[in-house]
Amino acid sequence: MTDAGQLHDKPLRVAIAGLGTVGTGVIRLLRENAALIEARAGVPIAITAVSARDRSRDRGVDISHIAWEDDMTAMAARDDVDVVVELVGGSDGPALVLARQALGRGKSFVTANKAMVAMHGMELAEAAEAGNAALKFEAAVAGGIPVVKGLREGAAANRIERIYGILNGTCNYILSAMESTGADFAETLQEAQALGYAEADPAFDIDGVDAAHKLAILAAIGFGSRIDFSAVACTGIAAVRAADIAQADVLGYVIRLIGMADMLDGEPGAVGEAKLLQRVRPCLVHKRHPLAHVTGPTNAVVAEGNFSGRLLFQGAGAGDGPTASAVVADLIDLARGDTYSPFSVPTRAMEAVPAADPGGRMGRTYLRFTVTDRPGVLAEIAAAMRDAGVSIESLNQPALSENAGGEALVALVTHEGEERSVTRALELLEGSDSLTGPPLVMPILKDRG
Structure with a gap:
């Protein structure tokens, strides 16, 4: 050879x-x-x-x-x-x-x-x-967007502190279409399938697995950690309702499926001391954030470097042209003699970073409960939040159609606090006759500026 x-x-x-x-x-x-x-x-x-x-x-x-x-x-x-x-x-x-x-x-x-x-x-x-x-x-990763090259080469001098973004075009099309039309998830998914943005079996995309694969790769490049796909916590978008989209809009947010890799419990970028949090979840993204303006079947990745600041990579995440462009870009690199380490550093220097416990992560959270429409339900939810130490910033009951069948929605936003407190509140409500379905939990994306 x-x-x-x-x-x-x-x-x-x-x-x-x-x-x-x-x-x-x-x-x-x-x-x-x-x-x-x-x-x-x-x-x-x-x-x-x-x-x-x-x-x-x-x-x-x-x-x-x-x-x-x-x-x-x-x-x-x-x-x-x-x-x-x-x-x-x-x-x-x-x-x-x-x-x-x-x-x-x-x-x-x-x-x-x-x-x-x-x-x-x-x-x-x-x-x-x-x-x-x-x-x-x-x-x-992200089709024709040169994010791998951007991290390996363009940001090579930086300590990467956080990587996050919209990593699946199918989910982004569905969520942004729900925003513009007011339609619910199932109807919008059918439209996406008819237009070719979603597969006949869309589970790989809408369950977040596709985004999780990409996130695991980006984390390895950005942090120099060994890939650990099993450590990526994954929640898809199938539970998001039109009412959630509308409620987010009232609050000044949009909903996006966000993949995020973040070093916690130690000095950012210090692999030997820190732990790595990797997860894919629908999140509330403030309308002022660049990711809020990414619509349709588009991907966008944000990398935050300690000297470069925020870097945004955006473009078509799939399709024959963009993907072929990325393949040929790799071939051009090889023709030039680039055989450097695939993940930016030699594999012998890549360490297995322990998975972080998200419970200590500080942030605000959106929760939506599907409940029976009867007196006392709001008090029960509020009591569970109080007992778990969760401070409620706002609480609303979004309107449902007349054929809701005695069902109601309760949406609340928490003040900033530890995630484990929210988890504890949900545990207290588990098995309650007042809840007619699993709660929807969406973090509010924190913007570091």
Whole structure:
């Protein structure tokens, strides 16, 4: 295998596994912008082999002159391949086999597979470093937004203190559409599916798992910590009602699904002393915050550096064009000889950071209860808050439709306090006959300026 750093006298030879919209987008981009890409990369980038499920399918691009492999793992053994691009997906299975084989043979590996990087990133990074190869995954996080490169390179001199943002376009489309139309979640989800913004089975997106994969990757890059996807606490958006959107608006907020990674209980950035809080939750975001203005199927990531201050990365989080752009950007880096550590620091320097207990986190919280419409319910909720030491800033009963069937909503916002107090209040209310469904709990995003 030829080292990527020694390729400046000949083309970078690429194999692509997966010829869906992104794979064909990569081929079109490499052809349409060939001269520009060669000028910026220093050498031509040539596709020498491809693999997909159906060889006969018309993909709108001519691949007749490119070698075809029915078994995509065979591309890792080809002598005419320097870099393998994986666009198949799945945290395990053939994609992982291909990654292991390519890196094991000293071939660099480019992927858009967030699930695989989140679950197996440490293993693959170690294999890349051992084989003097590169593992690149810009397209795995926020599509065409260069947030991985931004953290690894642009913010490299900074101690990152917090990373957070809107990491899933499907959820952001649904929530911002609920704002503009007043429709409820189920109706808006159907619209998103009809428009192609949500899958037929949307659970991966609306349950927050997709955002959690991306967050785990960003945390590893930003904090130099080993990826720990199992430590990401995840709550999706399916419980958010139109009434919550309206209530947030009255309070001066919008609702966004926010992935956040934050070092707690120690000096920010001091991995050996701190603990890492990683979670994905719907949050109230003040209308003055930049993330409040991110609408539609858009992603946005905020990184706060101790010298740079707030950095905002925003753009299309998915789609064939943006994702293909990120893949080809990785290929250009490889053509230039960039084989540096995938997570910004060598894996031997990455430490396993313990998960933080969110109970001590200070903040304000929005809670919405679905209750039976009868006297005494508000007093019961207020008593539970009092007994748990939660101070109530405001309490409202949003209007419901006439066919609510004796059900009412109670929405309250707490003063700043420890999260464990809110958790305790909910424990006191657990099993109450007054509650007709699980409470909705949404933190109010704190803005550090």
